[in-house]
Amino acid sequence: MSEPLACEIVTPSGRLFSGEAEYVSAPAAEGDIGFLHQCAPFMSTLKRGAVRIKETMAGEDADVFAVNGGYVEADGRKVVVLASHAINVAEVDVEIAQERIAANEQRLAELSEDDSRAVFIRDEIEWQNYLVTLVGQPA
Amino acid sequence: MPNLRDIKRRINSVESTKQITRTMEMVATAKIRRATERIVEATPYALAMVEVLGAIASRSAAPSSPLLVVRDPVKRIALIVVTSDRGLAGGFNSNILRAADRFIAAKRAEGVECDIIACGKKAIAYFKYRKLPLLLSFRDQSADPQISQAREIATTVIDEYVSGKVDQVVVFYNHAKNVADQVATSDVILPVEKVEYHEIGEEEATTVHLDESAKVAAAASSALMAEAKSSAGKVTSASEAQGDFDYEPSAEEVLDALLPSYVETRIFYALLDSAAGEQGARRKAMKSATDNATDMISTLTRVYNRARQGAITTEITEIVGGAAALEEE
Numbered sequence: 020m021s022e023p024l025a026c027e028i029v030t031p032s033g034r035l036f037s038g039e040a041e042y043v044s045a046p047a048a049e050g051d052i053g054f055l056h057q058c059a060p061f062m063s064t065l066k067r068g069a070v071r072i073k074e075t076m077a078g079e080d081a082d083v084f085a086v087n088g089g090y091v092e093a094d095g096r097k098v099v100v101l102a103s104h105a106i107n108v109a110e111v112d113v114e115i116a117q118e119r120i121a122a123n124e125q126r127l128a129e130l131s132e133d134d135s136r137a138v139f140i141r142d143e144i145e146w147q148n149y150l151v152t153l154v155g156q157p158a
Numbered sequence: 159m160p161n162l163r164d165i166k167r168r169i170n171s172v173e174s175t176k177q178i179t180r181t182m183e184m185v186a187t188a189k190i191r192r193a194t195e196r197i198v199e200a201t202p203y204a205l206a207m208v209e210v211l212g213a214i215a216s217r218s219a220a221p222s223s224p225l226l227v228v229r230d231p232v233k234r235i236a237l238i239v240v241t242s243d244r245g246l247a248g249g250f251n252s253n254i255l256r257a258a259d260r261f262i263a264a265k266r267a268e269g270v271e272c273d274i275i276a277c278g279k280k281a282i283a284y285f286k287y288r289k290l291p292l293l294l295s296f297r298d299q300s301a302d303p304q305i306s307q308a309r310e311i312a313t314t315v316i317d318e319y320v321s322g323k324v325d326q327v328v329v330f331y332n333h334a335k336n337v338a339d340q341v342a343t344s345d346v347i348l349p350v351e352k353v354e355y356h357e358i359g360e361e362e363a364t365t366v367h368l369d370e371s372a373k374v375a376a377a378a379s380s381a382l383m384a385e386a387k388s389s390a391g392k393v394t395s396a397s398e399a400q401g402d403f404d405y406e407p408s409a410e411e412v413l414d415a416l417l418p419s420y421v422e423t424r425i426f427y428a429l430l431d432s433a434a435g436e437q438g439a440r441r442k443a444m445k446s447a448t449d450n451a452t453d454m455i456s457t458l459t460r461v462y463n464r465a466r467q468g469a470i471t472t473e474i475t476e477i478v479g480g481a482a483a484l485e486e487e
Contacts, residue, residue, distance in 0.1 A: 029206050031305045031426055033199035048406045062210065063406035064415045090416065092210050094403075101206050103305055103419065139310060 022056040025097040026072060028084055030105045036082060042073040043098045045091045054093045065089040067149055069108070070100055083108040085153055087146045104146065111154050116147045123147070162469065165462040169455060176451035179444045182246065186441035189301070190337060193434035200430060204423050211420055213403070214413045223410075225316065225417045228349045229325040234271045236293065236315050236324040237262070238347075239285075240331035240428055241278035242436040243300045248443035250332060250436060251280040253342045258330045261344065262290075273324060275311055277429065293318075300436060303429035305422070312422035319348045331428040334435035338442055347424050350417055 023039035044053040046068025052061070065088055072082045089102030127140045239258045241251045262272045273293045276282045278300040285292055294314055299307055318324045327348035332340040405412050 027202075027206075029203045031200045031203045031308075031423065032196070034202045048411075052406075060403040061406070062214070062403050062412055064412055090207075090210060090412070090419075092206075092213075099206055099210075101203060101210065101419075103309070103422070136310065138313075139306060143306070 024054060024056045026100075027097070028070065028086075028100045028102065028105055030102050035084065035105055035107065036072070038072075040072045040074055040081065041076050042071075043093075044071045045098075045100060046070070046086070047091060052091075054098050057095045058093060060095060061091070061093045063091055065091055065100070065102065067146065069153060070105075083153075085111070085150055087142075087149075106150065108150075108153055111150045113151055113154055116150045116154075120144050120147045120151075162462065162465055165458060165465060169458045169462065172451050172454050172458065176448055176455065179447040179451060183441055183444035183448055186437045186444060189437040190434065190441065193334075193430070193437050197427075197430050197434060200427065204427060207416070207420055207423055211413075211416055214405075214409055214416065223414050223417050224320050225348060225350050225421070228351075232270060232325040234273065234324045234326075235265060236273045236275065236318055236327045236348075238275045238311060238315070238327065238329040238331075238425065238428070239277065239281045240329065240432040241276075241281040241284075241300070242432070243279040243298055244436075244440075245280065246443060247436055247440040248446075250340060250439035250443075251278070251284075253340075254330055254332055255281065255284045257342045257344065259288075261328070261330070273318070275314070277307075277311075277432075300429075301433055303426065303433055305426055308422050308426035308429060311425050312418060315348060316418050316421060329425065329428050331432040332435035332439070333431050334438055337438050340435040340439050345424070345428070347421055350420065 023041060024043060026036065026038060026040050026043050027034065028036040042053060042055055044051055045063075046066045047063040048066060049063070051068070052063070054061070065086055067087050068085070070084045070086055071080045072084075073079070074081045084100075084105050084107055086100065086102040087104035089100060089105070091101070092099045123140050123144045127137060127144070130137050130140070237258060239254060241254055245251070258274075265272055274285055274290055275293050276285055276295045279297050282292065282295045282297060294311065296307055296311075315324070315327045319327060326346060328344055328346050330342070330344045333343040335341050403409075
């Protein structure tokens, strides 16, 4: 096993993951990017997508986190993912997600056309939809 | 002489008020813990963001983002006033509202107009009563602020700022200095000043001292902060060392995306700070209310006993007097 990479995923509601991994991939602005130990310093915005953490290169994904946009910073030793919303895919509850989609669609229907809040609600619906599809996929 | 039954009724009423205030005090104490934990939880995110921001900002020479441009003269200011939804928290809300009111009055005198964003029912009621228009208002969220609320506020003020409708954005909130003390604070959040990058870390390190149990976290976060600072310092002193970062799409674009998130984080922090302060203020207010009730009960009990004793004495005197009068006959 090559040298491990420290990895952190932080959100405003807490540190979601902090540990070591051999390989981390993130959905960067211009496409998914993978990080290994001693990779070149890199910083990017993130799209909505999945951050995958592998303890060993050959193995399965140890942890998969869904992020709703954010930032990634890597300096060869450490990868830091900053996300306003993130969740471990293993903890996603499809029923709750679907309830939220329904609740938000109702809120959206009640708002007037030009309400500034509609943007956020649509984003929330898309995010929850994304979570549902992510869970639906075989790992 | 006060009526015995009236005094008894008052004692009972004070007693039940005391029960309520004591319960509220205990509830607030429990909630302080939760509110403090939320601040501690949010700290790594804020620190990481400050670190990233510091690294980029010191790299790009000229402030390209409109959020960094300082405008002069300031003609219109957006005010974010953070209060609680519930009362019974002592001077918690009135301190903030008074500070905001004074600020508005002072700015009016200079010919500067103010737009208000009210967070918390108390602020909404206050400004509605004064017939000041509200740009945005939030209710029922003061005890449990969500990042989505901060995002909504941030998006609105950034839009207003970039479009030139407002030239400055100021947030008024109660900073929970420690469990007992709340300081009415006002921070300029737009334009973003470069010096500010470090402030959030320092501010939170003091807030974290709220609770004994949070001390460990405080130590951890101050260590992190030192790290953030030293790395930021490294960049300024030897920009080559970290200057070879690859940015996607580009350094400027990352900075442009990061600044709104930074504004959002600062607003979120103000909301969290205020939520912790609210519980602290309520506990203090309810503690003194409970103490006052205890004092009042003991005073009233004394009055009650004296009145009862007085009544007994009068009765005895009457009986003795009556008996003596009978004997004389």
